[in-house]
Amino acid sequence: MLMKSEEFKGLQGDIYQAKKGYVKAKEKIIERYKNFVYKEALKIKIYNFDLEDMIQIGTFTILKSIDTFDESKNKNFTSYVTKAIKNNYLDLLLREKRKHGKNTSDEVLSEIADSSNTEDNVLKSIEAAKLHKALKKLTSKDAELISQLYFHGATIKEVAENQNVSYTTIYRRKTKALNILMTSLQGDIEG
Helix, strand or coil: CCCCHHHCCHHHHHHHHHHCCCHHHHHHHHHHHHHHHHHHHHHCCCCCCCHHHHHHHHHHHHHHHHHHCCCCCCCCHHHHHHHHHHHHHHHHHHHHHHHCCCCCCCHHHHHHHHCCCHHHHHHHHHHHHHHHHHHCCCCHHHHHHHHHHHHCCCCHHHHHHHHCCCHHHHHHHHHHHHHHHHHHHHHHHHC
8 A cells, every 4th residue: 555645754754755756755855865975075086076066966866766765675875875975986996997007006806897786896895995004004014914924824934934033023023014004094093
């Protein structure tokens, strides 16, 4: 049994009406998320795309999300639309980087682009971007150490032998580097 539109209130009612083609309802939903679109658009810098282009892409994503949103699968439209906006920006960023031959120094981002699960792509890419930003706070020596230990599978003992230093020295450097990373990542989560 379909409910009358008067019985729907707030965002749920706007979504219902927007799906039925009511322009005013679509405008209300766009208005509701315009600040989020603006904030996300400011974060993304893509060659040949200005802020207006990014806002237009975000607005289009909202309209597309209205059409594709399925309450039986997703209970929270806000979560759905914000993930869609972030994912769309990320997808555009990765496509443009490939198109213009600009390589990213973060290997994790390229692995994310190859993954098939879109929602996981968004979450992984956000984490990868935060990790990449945090890694920049390390010295090149410490960043290389973390890379060897966590991305290339080396042990502390192997790194110590290769660098001709003690196990304790490498262990302390690793601990110090991880503390810097944790502090940086927690700052991103809280901020």
